Amino acid sequence: MLNKALFLDRDGVINEYIPNNYTKKLSELYLFNYVFKVLKYFKGKGFKLIVITNQAGINKGIINYKDFVLICKYLMYYLDLDAIYFCPHKDEDNCQCRKPKNLLLKKAIQRFNIDPNLSYFIGDSYRDLLIAKSLNIKFVLVLSGQTKLKDINNWEYKPDYIIKNLKYLRKIIK
Numbered sequence: 001m002l003n004k005a006l007f008l009d010r011d012g013v014i015n016e017y018i019p020n021n022y023t024k025k026l027s028e029l030y031l032f033n034y035v036f037k038v039l040k041y042f043k044g045k046g047f048k049l050i051v052i053t054n055q056a057g058i059n060k061g062i063i064n065y066k067d068f069v070l071i072c073k074y075l076m077y078y079l080d081l082d083a084i085y086f087c088p089h090k091d092e093d094n095c096q097c098r099k100p101k102n103l104l105l106k107k108a109i110q111r112f113n114i115d116p117n118l119s120y121f122i123g124d125s126y127r128d129l130l131i132a133k134s135l136n137i138k139f140v141l142v143l144s145g146q147t148k149l150k151d152i153n154n155w156e157y158k159p160d161y162i163i164k165n166l167k168y169l170r171k172i173i174k
């Protein structure tokens with residue numbers, strides 16, 4: 001049987017997005033206070049919880065890899081995630097995994113036997129929308145990160161849903 005999943009961007013969705021900066025270590029990770037409860041609820045509903053995140057700060061030498069791994073371990077354990085997929089590359093590295101490219105999403109779908117039709121991608125940026133759209137996954141934009149409501153006017157494609165933050169996901173997915 002196929003599984004359903006919540007694919008989640010990290011910065012701006014589950015923890016605070018720091019404009020023009022990076023979350024470099026655990027002490028700089030500011031989790032939104034509702035995240036634990038919301039994710040626990042959806043896990044209980046049978047959703048796989050899979051984070052897919054661009055972390056160009058790693059290849060830029062700004063984020064220490066060991067510090068990044070520590071953040072991942074903490075999130076995996078505390079939020080009971082099924083997986084974290086990350087891309088360490090910069091735009092100019094021309095990889096296949098940096099969002100909006102969808103290699104990581106494809107890998108996750110295959111590994112966890114996911115039905116895209118039953119799944120959602122939750123993100124705070126146009127890159128997130130594009131990756132979701134590329135595989136026909138419903139996209140939920142949260143306004144708790146880098147996108148303001150007026151920014152969407154300039155987007156060629158629009159989100160399927162827009163919510164203030166992850167706390168309101170329960171209004172969309174019953």
Ligand SMILES: [Mg+2]
Pocket residue numbers: 009010011012013017123124125145146
């Ligand atoms: Mg983000």
